[in-house]
Amino acid sequence: MNGRPLLQVEGLRKHFPFTKGILFAKTLGHIKAVDDVSFEIRAGETLGLVGESGCGKTTTSRMILNLEEPTEGRILLDGEPIHGLQGEALRAYRARVQAVFQDPWSSLNPRMKVGRTIAESLIVNAWGDRARIDERVRELLLQVGLRPEQAQQYPHEFSGGQRQRVALAAALASRPKLIVLDEPVSALDVSIRAQMMNLLKDIQAQDDVAYLLVAHDLATVRHMADHTVVMYLGKIVEKAPTASLFDDVRHPYTKALFSAVLVAWPGQAAEEIELKGEVPSPLDPPSGCRFHTRCPYVMPHCSQHEPALRQVSRGHFVACYLFE
Ligand code: SF4
Numbered sequence: 340m341n342g343r344p345l346l347q348v349e350g351l352r353k354h355f356p357f358t359k360g361i362l363f364a365k366t367l368g369h370i371k372a373v374d375d376v377s378f379e380i381r382a383g384e385t386l387g388l389v390g391e392s393g394c395g396k397t398t399t400s401r402m403i404l405n406l407e408e409p410t411e412g413r414i415l416l417d418g419e420p421i422h423g424l425q426g427e428a429l430r431a432y433r434a435r436v437q438a439v440f441q442d443p444w445s446s447l448n449p450r451m452k453v454g455r456t457i458a459e460s461l462i463v464n465a466w467g468d469r470a471r472i473d474e475r476v477r478e479l480l481l482q483v484g485l486r487p488e489q490a491q492q493y494p495h496e497f498s499g500g501q502r503q504r505v506a507l508a509a510a511l512a513s514r515p516k517l518i519v520l521d522e523p524v525s526a527l528d529v530s531i532r533a534q535m536m537n538l539l540k541d542i543q544a545q546d547d548v549a550y551l552l553v554a555h556d557l558a559t560v561r562h563m564a565d566h567t568v569v570m571y572l573g574k575i576v577e578k579a580p581t582a583s584l585f586d587d588v589r590h591p592y593t594k595a596l597f598s599a600v601l602v603a604w605p606g607q608a609a610e611e612i613e614l615k616g617e618v619p620s621p622l623d624p625p626s627g628c629r630f631h632t633r634c635p636y637v638m639p640h641c642s643q644h645e646p647a648l649r650q651v652s653r654g655h656f657v658a659c660y661l662f663e
Pocket of ligand 1: 628633661
């Protein structure tokens, strides 16, 4: 593949201090929420970021949204570092990188008509006169499968799926290059999840927008993502083109995630691994391979040294001693 990626994430780390006391707080240690994470997203593509809760996927997406500063590493959009953006440059970044969250209420004001919510970023950025903004709101409502006259309604008058469409219309208003989709369908009824996923794919094909899809649900990732990154305790354990990952899953942790959903994919050839116990604390992660306390294939050296992420086939990387 040629050309520069839209988004580059390089050696990203986020360590939160863990403190005790209020007035004279003492730092007892650091929570390594994200620890040396690198990946890239190309224009018009979807990257799925998966893992159990606490794996660092949300912190990673918050750094990409410029809501958290990295402790180390950098993020580049169109080759430009996003660190330290302020004023107009930060506003422009926020217009180019938008988000849709699991709960659409988080981005909708219950007392505001949805047309006004969708128009908000256009008004703030003095995008055009009132007639032009009204026209754009109509266009956006149609694009997400709603009727233009629904601009006059309040969020409570919509179903959960429709509210998610409104949140998507608001995110699309500023013609972003990247949208962070944080569990975008997991709060929706199973019957309407496919509709929402298809809508997201149609919009991507029309607008060439890229998605960072943060999800714990592998079915959503399989349907939507071109590439998938699997995280465990702040680290990437496997990353690959989605088709390659689902055809040839390698890392024991990814296999365990897959076994949990095998029932949903009858006929899928994969080894069954039961994931035992809880994810260990990121405050004191296990030494060596962070998965060694739960891995059925653990070997003596797994707890001593950390395995590096190595390429096992074209574009498919795994961090596990079984593949060295
Ligand atoms: Fe399991 Fe060792 Fe591989 Fe870690 S490096 S996943 S402990 S086999």
